[in-house]
Amino acid sequence: MQKSQIALIEALIFASRGIKKQDLIKLANISETELDEIIDYLQNKYNNSEEHGIELRNVDGFLRFYSKETFSEILSKIVRKRSLNNLSDTQLEIVLLLATKKKLTKTEIDNIRGKDSYIILKQLLSSGVIKRYKKGRGYIYSLTDVFKDETMIEELVKNFGGAEFDIT
Amino acid sequence: MQKSQIALIEALIFASRGIKKQDLIKLANISETELDEIIDYLQNKYNNSEEHGIELRNVDGFLRFYSKETFSEILSKIVRKRSLNNLSDTQLEIVLLLATKKKLTKTEIDNIRGKDSYIILKQLLSSGVIKRYKKGRGYIYSLTDVFKDETMIEELVKNFGGAEFDIT
């Protein structure tokens, strides 16, 4: 285990905001055994040391650094969280749909809600809650990263297993 | 210098995306001397070690962790980058104003540009470049964290001496 390799893996994990082992192996040009060793080393260094405020986790196959849970409360004071209170009921309905389904077309949203969502989608777009990109003739809608980060909506939905059931 | 204090400062710097010393002193409830000692300790640990791929820097009074220059080539392959070329001149005008001033109301932006910015602000909002929050009767606009990270606009502006604008 070379020092420069440890540093490279560390830099790659940080800069990528979540990366798979396979990608690290390719990018750093090392074997899986070597990588596993480095990951173990990093987890031992960060996760088990009282001197570090962050830790390396593997969530759903993605390696990423997280703040330690001990500091959750104080960190929630500096990170601006958007309150879900500012949304109207119908806006919230669409936000919850997108939080569980990730990506939907307008037709899909309309079908689930049983009514036209044009105006609400427009409101959500202009307030930076959702974004869209063109696909074929229509658009695909999803929540913006900013909104997800500020409300932690995905974590909220996941907290009660929401991702697993359909709201349909 | 307690281990738990070092960990807390580390977590705060990582989570904040750039934080001032004054804010750290308040949040961690420590003295400036103590903080300086911890910052020195962290910089020594990260910046001077070949085992670390990241370093702690003070850019214009904001403490933040950055990847080390040695890895810029390999990291450029994975870092999500957004080109400023996709912005129109008028969009870029507003983006640069916000990159130097951080926070502005629509009236302030209109005054500097000598024209109405309504349409451009709407475009920038829906493409996730800027965000806004309500204050009093109007909104305060600023760049989103994701946009700042993906374009490194603030670092670019600093390269050009960060032209100062007075708001009349």
Added chain:
Amino acid sequence: MELLFKFENFEGPLDLILFLVKKNKLSIREIPLSLLADEFMDYLNKMQEMNLNVTSEFIVTASYLMELKSKSLLPRSNEDSEFLKSKEKFYTQVEQYAKLKELVENIKQSDNIDLKNYPVNVRIVFPKVNEKKLKKIIKNTLHEIEIKEKIYQIKKEELSIEVVMSKILTKNIGKNLFEVLKESSSKYEFIVKFLAILELVKLNKIYLDKNYRIKRVRENAKKSNSVN
């Protein structure tokens, strides 16, 4: 043709003024106000003749320039402090805008400059209220509601988190989370209720005790916990 192309570039009055300044090859402070005002009016007229979009902002600036011009022609205008003030304000605005335009050009040309240090950050772990047990309880509750929904065609109520939040504070303190959630008549109400409870936890108004009972956070405890 070239003239037309340039006209279309005047998005606002300040763009036209910068164009006039450049054309005169002088700094804004060196061009006599009367000349600037006349030229501005000239271009405005031409723009109107060509049916180009002359917004109200152009008209406002034109009248402002004409006012400055007329004041500048008065004897001893240089002793009129109000005139000097508004003249200075106008110059500063133009200079600022020129600076901004310059920065836009610089940044546009520098887009390929490589910055070698990328900012990094971590994902923040926020306070959690869930555990495996909690998840299980919630799943079961939801299942019950699903069945209820299938049996009775319940009309969806319009609910807002805010309203539900205050309802919880007034009616559900001391009750078990499971019981409170079970009272929901639809999946939607369940979700809104749950979000409301999480929101209250986040706002430090309530907390859940070991037995998942909803408890109010005491005011004095709150103060000692918060920064600022």
